Amino acid sequence: DAGVTQSPTHLIKTRGQQVTLRCSPKSGHDTVSWYQQALGQGPQFIFQYYEEEERQRGNFPDRFSGHQFPNYSSELNVNALLLGDSALYLCASSLGQPQHFGDGTRLSIL
Amino acid sequence: AQRVTQPEKLLSVFKGAPVELKCNYSYSGSPELFWYVQYSRQRLQLLLRHISRESIKGFTADLNKGETSFHLKKPFAQEEDSAMYYCALSLTDTGRRALTFGSGTRLQVQP
Numbered sequence: 001d002a003g004v005t006q007s008p009t010h011l012i013k014t015r016g017q018q019v020t021l022r023c024s025p026k027s028g029h030d031t032v033s034w035y036q037q038a039l040g041q042g043p044q045f046i047f048q049y050y051e052e053e054e055r056q057r058g059n060f061p062d063r064f065s066g067h068q069f070p071n072y073s074s075e076l077n078v079n080a081l082l083l084g085d086s087a088l089y090l091c092a093s094s095l096g097q098p099q100h101f102g103d104g105t106r107l108s109i110l
Numbered sequence: 111a112q113r114v115t116q117p118e119k120l121l122s123v124f125k126g127a128p129v130e131l132k133c134n135y136s137y138s139g140s141p142e143l144f145w146y147v148q149y150s151r152q153r154l155q156l157l158l159r160h161i162s163r164e165s166i167k168g169f170t171a172d173l174n175k176g177e178t179s180f181h182l183k184k185p186f187a188q189e190e191d192s193a194m195y196y197c198a199l200s201l202t203d204t205g206r207r208a209l210t211f212g213s214g215t216r217l218q219v220q221p
Binding site for chain 1: 116202207213
């Protein structure tokens with residue numbers, strides 16, 4: 001089992017564009033959470049998906065949206081990108097606790 | 111809102127010395143506490159959680175509800191312990207399972 005996999009590993013966008021990040025959970029996990037990690041900071045919770053619905057949301061604007069598919073994989077979408085959205089985006093999957101993390105997608109906004 | 115504080119950005123010790131990474135939290139209920147570790151070029155991984163009361167790689171952490179702390183300890187540091195350590199909590203008692211992380215402490219173990 002490869003564990004949690006995320007794609008792409010790196011992405012460069014310009015301000016105002018839109019981006020989609022993808023996550024496949026660890027086998028047997030049904031819950032996917034997304035985190036944003038800015039340089040020098042701990043991960044910050046964006047939202048969590050369970051049974052294809054957003055179960056919990058952190059303090060992020062509506063520009064951040066997500067989706068979970070029937071196979072439990074998930075996408076994170078960010079619209080109208082800002083320079084401040086540059087960060088490492090982490091996906092974590094779980095069956096209850098604890099959460100298992102992927103390697104992340106490094107998003108750079110120019 | 112709940113908060114996790116790790117007061118030290120960097121902790122440098124010599125091999126064989128004791129290690130204590132501090133973690134304090136603010137939450138009036140009964141949180142679940144975790145320590146995650148990130149070794150160089152590796153993904154974030156769980157080190158230990160308070161409910162399992164295990165010792166992993168020689169590390170232990172005790173939840174002190176009176177002091178709202180969950181400090182990570184190891185009696186004798188090894189060079190391979192050098193990594194970034196994050197304390198995190200979840201409000202599992204309320205059904206909210208999102209993790210709130212501290213800003214992390216980098217542990218450097220010198221030979």
